[in-house]
Amino acid sequence: MTANAPTPGPIPLRPSRRRVRHETVTLAHGGGGSAMRDLVEDVFVSAFAEQQDAAQAAAPLEDQARLPLADLMARGDRLAFTTDSFVVHPLEFAGGDIGRLAVCGTVNDLAVGGAVPVALSCAVVIEEGMAVATLRRIAASIAATAREAGVRVVTGDTKVVARGACDKLFITTSGVGVIRSGVELGIARARPGDVVIVNGPLGDHGAAILAARGELAVETSVASDCAPLNGLIGALLDAAPDTRLIRDATRGGLAAVLNEMAEASAVGVRVDESAIPIRDEVRGLCDLLGLDPLYLGNEGVMVAVVPTGQADAALAALRAHPLGGMAAAIGAITAERPGLVIMDTPFGGTRIVDLLVGDPLPRIC
Structure with a gap:
């Protein structure tokens, strides 16, 4: 299912009259015949067709997407490319589903590198x-989230496997974006004196997934924070153009990001526990359950390191955005104890925030 420049062909990328004739997916839907064509056109092509303009909608399905180089070069001077797989359980949860998660995860991986996302597979x-x-529902969610993020799904693939060979649905998305001139972000760029900022509360996604599974008989009103962050990051870079680095705090949570930057930049990181935004419910x-919210995964939280002179402007820009209303400065980069993350507790003590060996909540993304 691929969008490309108009050329003659028999299979247009527009809402099709073909319809799936079954209530559940069968192996025939992955066999390359008419049943597979019904599934691809009825479920996926029809969901993504409204993203295309008139010329694209009239184009056939080819085996690759074709992106005009002139359009990409007009946006910046470097191409960014990323890929990720999503295996969350359950597929649908408060605040999102695996389709929204896939689009947001790939868009955010591009955006934290300073790229403007353009197209997804x-x-x-x-x-x-x-x-x-x-x-x-999941295909519609993919399309809706792509529109929200301002990107297009331009190519893809469908496979069907036998019962038990996967857990209902696995999604792999790849993304292409363009990094604008002058933007230089990297995990090894943190410097002593810089300020560490987050855009919102931690742990919402991990808590929502845990509650949705129902295995521990817990209930919570918390919904996943799953959201595309490219607009928020664009506002941050406009306000604080010398931002050192940005990371999205997914698996491993805030703790993983802080440890990654401390090691890569050969600096210390000191954070104030009382400054970290966490919802009371989380x-x-x-x-x-004996969990630490610093290690819970997030899908709408980014961690940024900015020079101290631009921290106020960065916070103001984030707080003016719908996804940054609870943005906070949570700590600073130091020259002391390079490679370590130290947290000041509300009781006047300190503790080391280390990496966990594994993930306390498997299959969250």
Whole structure:
């Protein structure tokens, strides 16, 4: 399912009259015949077609997307490319689903490098027996989230595997973006005196996934923070053009990002526990289950390191954006104890924030 420049061809990228004739996915839907064509055109092509302009909608499906180089070069001077796979359980949860997660995750991986996301690919591995209605909702969510982020899904692939070979649905998305001239971000660029900033509360995604599984009989009103951060990051870079680095705090949470930057930049990181925004519901759930919110995964939280002279402007820009209302400066980069993350506790003590060996909540993204 690929969008490209107009050329003659028999399979237009526009809403199709072909329809899936089953309520659940069968192995025939991955066999390359008419059943597969029904699934691809009815569920995926129709969902993504409204993203295309008239010329693209009239184009056939080819085996590759074709992106005009002139359009890319007009946006910046370097190409950014990323890929990620998503295997979350359950597929749908408060605040999102695996489709929204896939788009946001790939868009955010581009944006934290300073790139403006342009186009995505989307490959799906579907387990035999999956409800077609669920697949339609997820395809619609992919399309809606791509529109929200200002990117297009331009190519993809569909595979169907036998029951038990995967957990209902796996999605792999890749993304292309363009880094604008003058933007230089990198995990090894933190310097002593810089300020560490987050855009919002930690742990919402991990808490939402935990509650959605129902395995521990816990309930929470917290929804996933899953969101495309490219607009927010653009506002940050406009306000603080000398920003050193940006990372999204996904698996491993804030703790993983802070340790990564401390090691790569050969600096110390000192954070104030009382300054870190965490919702009371998330904190209470973590206390109940013996979890630390610093290690919970997020899908709408970014960590930025900015020079101290631009910190106020950065915070003002973030707080003016819908995804940054709870932005906070949580600490600073130091020359002391390079490679370590030290946290000042509310009780006047300190503790080392280290990396966990594994993930306390598997399969969150």
